[in-house]
Amino acid sequence: xxxxxxxxxxxxxxxxxxxxxxxxxxxxxxxxxxxxxxxxxxxxxxxxxxxxxxxxxxxxxxxxxxxxxxxxxxxxxxxxxxxxxxxxxxxxxxxxxxxxxxxxxxxxxxxxxxxxxxxxxxxxxxxxxxxxxxxxxxxxxxxxxxxxxxxxxxxxxxxxxxxxxxxxxxxxxxxxxxxxxxxxxxxxxxxxxxxxxxxxxxxxxxxxxxxxxxxxxxxxxxxxxxxxxxxxxxxxxxxxxx
Amino acid sequence: xxxxxxxxxxxxxxxxxxxxxxxxxxxxxxxxxxxxxxxxxxxxxxxxxxxxxxxxxxxxxxxxxxxxxxxxxxxxxxxxxxxxxxxxxxxxxxxxxxxxxxxxxxxxxxxxxxxxxxxxxxxxxxxxxxxxxxxxxxxxxxxxxxxxxxxxxxxxxxxxxxxxxxxxxxxxxxxxxxxxxxxxxxxxxxxxxxxxxxxxxxxxxxxxxxxxxxxxxxxxxxxxxxxxxxxxxxxxxxxxxxxxxxxxxxxxxxxxxxxxxxxxxxxxxxxxxxxxxxxxxxxxxxxxxxxxxxxxxxxxxxxxxxxxxxxx
Ligand code: SF4
Ligand code: SF4
Numbered sequence: 001x002x003x004x005x006x007x008x009x010x011x012x013x014x015x016x017x018x019x020x021x022x023x024x025x026x027x028x029x030x031x032x033x034x035x036x037x038x039x040x041x042x043x044x045x046x047x048x049x050x051x052x053x054x055x056x057x058x059x060x061x062x063x064x065x066x067x068x069x070x071x072x073x074x075x076x077x078x079x080x081x082x083x084x085x086x087x088x089x090x091x092x093x094x095x096x097x098x099x100x101x102x103x104x105x106x107x108x109x110x111x112x113x114x115x116x117x118x119x120x121x122x123x124x125x126x127x128x129x130x131x132x133x134x135x136x137x138x139x140x141x142x143x144x145x146x147x148x149x150x151x152x153x154x155x156x157x158x159x160x161x162x163x164x165x166x167x168x169x170x171x172x173x174x175x176x177x178x179x180x181x182x183x184x185x186x187x188x189x190x191x192x193x194x195x196x197x198x199x200x201x202x203x204x205x206x207x208x209x210x211x212x213x214x215x216x217x218x219x220x221x222x223x224x225x226x227x228x229x230x231x232x233x234x235x236x237x238x239x240x241x242x
Numbered sequence: 243x244x245x246x247x248x249x250x251x252x253x254x255x256x257x258x259x260x261x262x263x264x265x266x267x268x269x270x271x272x273x274x275x276x277x278x279x280x281x282x283x284x285x286x287x288x289x290x291x292x293x294x295x296x297x298x299x300x301x302x303x304x305x306x307x308x309x310x311x312x313x314x315x316x317x318x319x320x321x322x323x324x325x326x327x328x329x330x331x332x333x334x335x336x337x338x339x340x341x342x343x344x345x346x347x348x349x350x351x352x353x354x355x356x357x358x359x360x361x362x363x364x365x366x367x368x369x370x371x372x373x374x375x376x377x378x379x380x381x382x383x384x385x386x387x388x389x390x391x392x393x394x395x396x397x398x399x400x401x402x403x404x405x406x407x408x409x410x411x412x413x414x415x416x417x418x419x420x421x422x423x424x425x426x427x428x429x430x431x432x433x434x435x436x437x438x439x440x441x442x443x444x445x446x447x448x449x450x451x452x453x454x455x456x457x458x459x460x461x462x463x464x465x466x467x468x469x470x471x472x473x474x475x476x477x478x479x480x481x482x483x484x485x486x487x488x489x490x491x492x493x494x495x496x497x498x499x500x501x502x503x504x505x506x507x508x509x510x511x512x513x514x515x516x517x518x519x520x521x522x523x524x525x526x527x528x529x530x531x532x533x534x535x536x537x538x539x540x541x542x543x544x545x546x547x548x549x550x551x552x553x554x
Contacts, residue, residue: 003318004320011420018453023463025465052468052469053468054468054469054470054471054474055470056471057465057466057470060465060466061460061465062455062463062464062548062549063463064447064451064459064460064461064462065459065462066451066453066454066456066457066458066459066460066461067456067457067458068457068458071456071457072456073456074462075451075453075456076363077451077501077548079465079548085452088374088375088376090322091320091321092319092321092322092371092374092375093316094312094313094314094315094316094320094322094323094326095309095323096312096315096316096317096542097311104452108277113308113309113312114305114306114309115304115305115306115307115310115312115313116304116305116306117303117304117305117313117322118303118305118372118469118475118512120378121471121472121475121476122378122475122476122543123375123376123377124373124377124545125377125445125543125544125545126374126450126544126545127472127476127545127548130310130470130471130472131305131471131475132305133305133471135305135307136304136305137305137306138305139319150376172546176533179296193449193452194452195450195452196445196446196449196544197360197449198346198379198449199376199444199445199544200376201376207452208455209452209455210453210456213253221315
């Protein structure tokens with residue numbers, strides 16, 4: 001049923017720290033690698049060695065510049081499904097293939113019943129759904145449903161592929177429905193926010209804003225002041241400038 | 243948004259088919275339809291044919307057409323599903339109405355009334371598929387449903403005039419209707435385009451990234467060097483100067499010329515009447531197809547905010 005479930009208490013999702021993401025694309029690559037053999041496999045690449053390459057990715061890393069001049073900064077911005085609480089990508093689906101799980105809030109597509117009408121991808125404001133032309137069905141981030149509950153993996157590996165691979169730990173996985181969870185505390189502490197809240201989809205995933213630099217504006221760019229050398233350094237300076 | 247030929251054909255053809263059905267059933271209800279077997283058969287073949295061809299064409303858009311029946315299951319939440327269910331349900335009264343009129347010789351008013359309701363509700367459902375999509379401001383607005391209804395009715399009336407003339411019948415009322423509905427359509431489209439040009443989505447690159455507190459957000463690097471599904475499907479956009487010309491084309495060729503031709507047609511002999519209304523159908527049809535193409539090509543999706551657009 002594409003009716004939304006009465007929201008369960010558990011809301012699994014990601015918290016992405018924009019302050020420390022270095023834009024290395026490791027999460028996107030590991031996502032592609034894992035999911036190419038995972039729940040929604042394959043993540044088809046069309047014309048992979050040709051001129052017009054185009055492929056399915058669940059996670060794409062954009063780079064933005066926010067602010068101008070000395071206040072401006074570069075922010076690397078990974079974008080994937082936010083597993084929204086009230087997403088229209090689920091309710092617009094005519095077949096019931098697009099659904100939200102009651103037990104943990106994960107939004108999935110059933111590849112056996114999807115007719116490939118693409119409507120859900122139009123209904124997602126965030127561009128989190130990509131149509132696989134070769135398979136004729138819609139594909140999207142599964143929150144690595146085949147890792148996080150996978151008992152054949154070591155416990156430390158039971159997190160989404162993107163989280164396990166991030167070299168700077170900019171990605172965190174957990175239950176955002178539990179205010180006591182590590183991720184919820186992180187969000188509270190750092191002022192984690194929703195993307196496009198005006199759409200009313202109530203994303204579960206949160207983004208942590210870049211921290212404000214200690215010295216801002218023109219001051220941050222000034223060279224440190226010239227200090228008069230004293231004692232041994234003054235003697236050295238005299239010797240060297242002879 | 244990418245203007246897919248299959249969807250443009252689906253929405254325009256089924257819209258015209260339902261418009262014609264509404265007119266026929268209306269004519270029956272007010273007692274204007276005599277026992278015109280030839281006209282009756284031809285009208286239903288055209289109307290049901292357009293609706294059917296439109297539905298078949300919409301299947302061409304699917305990745306898995308053989309699973310299309312599944313789309314009838316989620317009518318509780320999905321307008322696409324409701325559209326499918328209503329399209330199929332409407333065939334029942336429409337066929338009963340056709341039978342009662344053409345074969346049995348006595349129009350069933352109940353079937354005619356249900357045909358009108360079914361055709362109108364189905365057209366509203368088609369429009370709501372688009373009008374319900376929050377990320378697309380060009381679609382989610384109060385203009386979409388009236389435009390779909392009016393254009394369906396308008397193209398249906400153009401077809402009705404042609405059919406009447408082919409069967410040697412004259413319907414001054416239909417000509418009058420074409421003019422009135424054509425003018426309403428003109429006003430609606432101008433109003434819609436003013437709405438489109440007069441504002442922007444509440445979402446911006448700043449709200450999409452949440453980085454607005456730092457300052458203006460600009461794209462530095464896209465995620466990949468090559469294009470992708472999102473850009474091809476949602477990033478499609480017609481250049482503004484082409485859009486202006488095409489809008490004018492819709493108003494002149496889609497509405498102005500057919501109204502003029504319809505009036506000229508009824509002044510002349512039977513041959514002139516047929517030729518005039520045939521040209522009116524061709525011209526109006528082309529105009530409405532261009533209108534629907536623009537409806538997609540001018541629509542901007544919020545995902546483009548992640549790919550360098552500052553507004554959507
Ligand atoms: S991010 Fe898009 S695909 Fe994911 S749940 Fe939200 S609306 Fe649906
Ligand atoms: S593409 Fe598949 S999952 Fe998406 S709305 Fe259509 S049937 Fe549902």
